[in-house]
Amino acid sequence: MALLKDEVQNEVKERFKKLSGSLRLVNFTQKLECHHCEDTRRLTEEIASLSPKISAKVYNFAIDKEKAQQYKIDKIPAIVVEAEKDYGIRFFGIPGGYEFNSLISSIIDVSRGAADLSPESKDKISKITKPLHIQVFVTLTCPYCPAAVQMAHKLALESEYITSDMIESAEFPHLTNKYQVMGVPKIVINEKFGFEGALPESAFLDEIMKASK
Amino acid sequence: MELDFVLSKEEKGPAGKTELIYDLAIIGGGPAGMTAAVYAARKKLKTLLISKDLGGQVLWTTEVENYMGYQYIQGRQLMDKFKEQVRQFPIDQEIGEEVQKLSKDEKFFAILTRTGKKFRAKAVIIASGKRSRPLNVPGEKRLIGRGVSYCSICDAPFFEGKEVAVIGGGNSAFEAALDLVKIASRIYLIDIASSWRADSILVEQIEKEKKKVTFFPAHRIKEIEGKDKLQGMTIESSNRKETKHLSVQGVFIEIGLVPNSEFARSLVKLNQIGEIVVDCSNHTSIPGLFAAGDVSSVPEKQIIIAAGEGAKATLIAHQYLMRLK
Numbered sequence: 001m002a003l004l005k006d007e008v009q010n011e012v013k014e015r016f017k018k019l020s021g022s023l024r025l026v027n028f029t030q031k032l033e034c035h036h037c038e039d040t041r042r043l044t045e046e047i048a049s050l051s052p053k054i055s056a057k058v059y060n061f062a063i064d065k066e067k068a069q070q071y072k073i074d075k076i077p078a079i080v081v082e083a084e085k086d087y088g089i090r091f092f093g094i095p096g097g098y099e100f101n102s103l104i105s106s107i108i109d110v111s112r113g114a115a116d117l118s119p120e121s122k123d124k125i126s127k128i129t130k131p132l133h134i135q136v137f138v139t140l141t142c143p144y145c146p147a148a149v150q151m152a153h154k155l156a157l158e159s160e161y162i163t164s165d166m167i168e169s170a171e172f173p174h175l176t177n178k179y180q181v182m183g184v185p186k187i188v189i190n191e192k193f194g195f196e197g198a199l200p201e202s203a204f205l206d207e208i209m210k211a212s213k
Numbered sequence: 214m215e216l217d218f219v220l221s222k223e224e225k226g227p228a229g230k231t232e233l234i235y236d237l238a239i240i241g242g243g244p245a246g247m248t249a250a251v252y253a254a255r256k257k258l259k260t261l262l263i264s265k266d267l268g269g270q271v272l273w274t275t276e277v278e279n280y281m282g283y284q285y286i287q288g289r290q291l292m293d294k295f296k297e298q299v300r301q302f303p304i305d306q307e308i309g310e311e312v313q314k315l316s317k318d319e320k321f322f323a324i325l326t327r328t329g330k331k332f333r334a335k336a337v338i339i340a341s342g343k344r345s346r347p348l349n350v351p352g353e354k355r356l357i358g359r360g361v362s363y364c365s366i367c368d369a370p371f372f373e374g375k376e377v378a379v380i381g382g383g384n385s386a387f388e389a390a391l392d393l394v395k396i397a398s399r400i401y402l403i404d405i406a407s408s409w410r411a412d413s414i415l416v417e418q419i420e421k422e423k424k425k426v427t428f429f430p431a432h433r434i435k436e437i438e439g440k441d442k443l444q445g446m447t448i449e450s451s452n453r454k455e456t457k458h459l460s461v462q463g464v465f466i467e468i469g470l471v472p473n474s475e476f477a478r479s480l481v482k483l484n485q486i487g488e489i490v491v492d493c494s495n496h497t498s499i500p501g502l503f504a505a506g507d508v509s510s511v512p513e514k515q516i517i518i519a520a521g522e523g524a525k526a527t528l529i530a531h532q533y534l535m536r537l538k
Contacts, residue, residue, distance in 0.1 A: 003216070003218065004218055005218075008218055008220055011220050012220065036216075039216060043218075094216070096216050096217065096218055097216075097217060097218070097219055098219050098221075098289075100218040100219055100220055101219065101220060101221050104220065118328065139367055139368070139370050139371075141366045141367065141369075141370075142364070142366070142367035142368075143268070143272040143273060143289060143366075143367070144364075144367070145367070146221075147266075147309075169370065169371065170370055176371065180359065180441065180442060181371065182358060182359055182360050182362075182368065182371045182372075182442070182443070182463070183357065183358035183359070183360075183361075183362050183364075183367070183368045183371070184367050184368060186358060196357060196358030197358070200265075200309065200310075200311060200327060200328065201309070201328065202327070202328055203327075
């Protein structure tokens, strides 16, 4: 049985009519000892089957070590959303529940090759010249988390210096411990600086700019 | 938990027509605002819907069992149905925008958003709802996201096997306790009042969980403790005779709501608790400005009441606009 219900598939197909360029979902998985790996792989393949513009590639995390290194994948399940270029957009843990919205939104943005950010935001982002790694911790039942994930992924799409990870908290307890995540969305920038809550575009970017200094 | 995949209904892109003067601008996209928008579109009013999100407080509600037509529906599913209905109509939407200031010149209302966008309209319905009320006790602000939470469905998973407190005695506190009962090892339910205000049906459900839940009615919170991480809290009986320390790791604050009316404060009359004062036709103190739902002084805050008020506000606003012509 498909993971995605018929009505969800139809709605996604409808949205995918807007896809412009082709893109690729790269999934890292393994057979054992990974709670949502199997479902994440199936999700990757089901999504790819909903549009001729999307292809899926599945790598075994334990075997395809070179590929994991190339994509800087250090935990699984993982999905990379990329076009001819890898923009640094990653989903760690299954993007289910509310985060399904983030996955679909990133696919549409990557296909377009551009993020719909305001001209002021784009101007600010263009001044970033140092690598910034954004991690957005979520739970799948958090209605405000997708806004934060989508914003971070848009920044990654816009700037070649920014990479952005969605991290599903339940899948990676060692990380929620490490970063003391007790409320979501929690945004961690460059391993050290962080803030809680989904902020509007300009405020989100202000926090990012603070960390980039 | 069963894995599901939620695809929220798509929102219309930015209107981007700042020079346009709308017949009606609706501020807020919860049940009141979305219902108002549908009624406005059916009256063929040139309408702008401007809101931080579509769905409002209902997005945080796990289960809805008192919206007629649905014996049971999840909050977000109900809001998806609302969105779907709004989507049938050519309504300009500015979603993700928060209104910073609402003002009025001789003829038109002017709306300024936090990102600097400006809109003008002949009539306005404020349906901006409410947000969580803070306790205002020492430690609370510092520990937000570090053990203090206002969203139990978001953050409950972080408290597996831990002791937590839920503050409040109304429906939202009891619903939070129900979310947590499956996860936490012990729950302290603390409220300032000596009797619970929640619906009896919810109180009964929680009373079945007596092994896990300890009740502290008639207690206030003195302090939430911890430096970078919540480590406990001190509560005090309302007669101030006893204090007690609880070694909780999470505190869920569900003590009600404050109205999102700050942006209109200098323009319109508010009541003591900050709600926009309305009469039974949704009129405010300013002609052409209407209010509906939780942000207004209407008695009782319910999804079904907010939706009804939103419909009524548009119909009255429509009459007002007809007289303007």
